[in-house]
Amino acid sequence: MTTPKLALTDTAVAKLTADALVVGTVQGADGLQLAPGADQVAAAYDGDLAKVLTSLGATGKADEVVKLPAGGKLRADVLVAVGLGKPAANGGVSGEAVRRASGAVARSLSGVEQAATTMSTVDLSAAVQGTVMGAYAFTSYKSQSGDGPVSKVDFVVGDAKADANAHALKGAAAIGEAVNTARDLINTPPNDLYPASFAERAAEFGRTAGLEVEVLDDNALRKQGFGGILGVGAGSARPPRLVRLRHKGPKAAKKVALIGKGITFDTGGISIKPAASMEDMTSDMSGAAAVIATMLLAARLNYPLDITATVPMAENMPSGTAYRPGDVLTMYGGKTVEVLNTDAEGRLILVDAITRACEDEPDYLIETSTLTGAQVVALGKRTPGVMGSEEFRDRVARLSQAVGEGGWPMPLPEELRGDLDSKLADLANITGHRWGGMLAAGIFIEEFVADDVQWAHLDIAGPSYNTSAPWGYTPKGGTGVPVRTLAAVLADIADRG
Known part of the structure; x- marks a missing residue:
């Protein structure tokens, strides 16, 4: 079992340096919508990020992963949009949707050295659990195991030094590792x-x-x-x-x-x-x-x-x-x-x-x-x-x-x-x-x-x-x-x- 190195960051999203930057999308009634945490990323695309993703076929449905070159607009090399599915009954995004989306994107990032995710601005514990469980692979009996899981994931939060965030990271990671x-x-x-x-x-x-x-x-x-x-x-x-x-x-x-x-x-x-x-x-x-x-x-x-x-x-x-x-x-x-x-x-x-x-x-x-x-x-x-x-x-x-x-x-x-x-x-x-x-x-x-x-x-x-x-x-x-x-x-x- 190999678990990615996990860390908290409160660096502004537009200034994050990573191989891949993850944002969430939602399957709205009128088409794709950006999930919370994607605002600064959208600004880097002059507010047209939803339109760009839609042109690439993204819909925001659960488990959907769409990648596009950042094109110099961000310090990350690749922007990854992952679908959260339809909104919850209250119009928000459920923890399970975040957990599932984080797992889907973690599976898609095998071989990547460093990623950063904004899913943690919605639900930190769910994002951590989903990442740890999604990055899992059982390769003990394979002579050639291929690319390993993503090596490091930074979780974007409002305050990286807050005790509550550190506690959430520790607890969620422990539960995810127990599952694995x-x-x-x-x-x-x-x-x-x-x-x-x-x-x-x-x-x-x-x-x-x-x-x-x-x-x-x-x-x-x-x-x-x-x-x-x-x-x-x-x-x-x-x-x-x-x-x-x-x-x-x-x-x-x-x-x-x-x-x-x-x-x-x-x-x-x-x-x-x-x-x-x-x-x-x-x-x-x-x-x-x-x-x-x-x-x-x-x-x-x-x-x-x-x-x-x-x-x-x-x-x-x-x-x-x-x-x-x-x-x-x-x-x-x-x-x-x-x-x-x-x-x-x-x-x-x-x-x-x-x-x-x-x-x-x-x-x-x-x-x-x-x-x-x-x-x-x-x-x-x-x-x-x-x-x-x-x-x-x-x-x-x-x-x-x-x-x-x-x-x-x-x-x-x-x-x-x-x-x-x-x-x-x-x-x-x-x-x-x-x-x-x-x-x-x-x-x-x-x-x-x-x-x-x-x-x-x-x-x-x-x-x-x-x-x-x-x-x-x-x-x-x-x-x-x-x-x-x-x-x-x-x-x-x-x-x-």
Whole structure:
């Protein structure tokens, strides 16, 4: 992961020296309009900048990037206009529009030594986050990686020495880098990222960040009765792990548990998946990656919270030792589950971790996972489903929407609980039908959450991995969703309790 060098500047835009100077454009009702911050640049073009850009085909639509030579009118070599899309309902520009536009322009500036952007005059934090996330590229396995990301970006602000601006830069950069850390983990291929190596990497990250670290290997898991994790991992030659990371912040008034699904590769097990697109199942540990990255962020920003991450890691493979449909597993804590489908494995490792996490008596529990294909059917590839205790679920969803990750609250209908009844065990791992699959998985998880804990489950099956072309600040491959949601929730708990 390579992050551009970031700096604040209050130099007049017309006097900025850079290889590229970035301004925003808006898709107005009557054509292209210049976004705030572009006034001095427009003056250098005798007020005709909008007309010049329009003549080049610019419309201001989201993700649109148009470059033109500065022609001696500015001290920058190239002027870059990036589209912010249509105005928000209040007529202004939203933070997410700035974040997305900053990401799109950062992607277009690979190989550039120094750029300056006026997007920061609209929303500094969003501009920084978008730039850091947009400049991301995963090139570890390429023999020729091409041009690297833009080397340095100056953000135009009114006062470069103001504490508020410095704080915004630091916080936004830290969040963007945490997203990129999660992306790196997700994009690492499963022959290199398997339970033991994933646990080692998480432990190394944690110790370097000053976190408390505990790693349980398969022997420890067996001794302590983690039947779900062991059952799912039984078919692989690479045994499972459970990683625990703890951040104890200053004057921590609230305890928060984070849980992330860490299936390092998912074949479906005996209930094997179709071959088409199975390679995307390298991303089935996206929840774990997001939680680990969030813990590193919590340490870096020193949240005044007591946060413990419990991260189960396993590889779901078919073999002579694999668990089967019809098996009954005894989960951590003693509940029994009849396995009707081995491809519904994520919930089995998660509830072991959830039960263990609830022993710490947290005030809040947040779990995230690439749990169901039904999430994609219901909400598409960019919108996480949020389930859980109603008040906290809605709080998490609002914060997710505010940071641009778009979490949407979903119900846990009581009538679906009976469909998880088992003739052999306390419950089955799936229903006998395809209806409400995302919700049924949430209901299964709810069975293992302690009654007095406010909790939320984020299903990120679609949003965590982008199989199409890059857009905005989102690359192809791992996206890092929902790191920004988790960060916002932690900050909100620290602020409001």
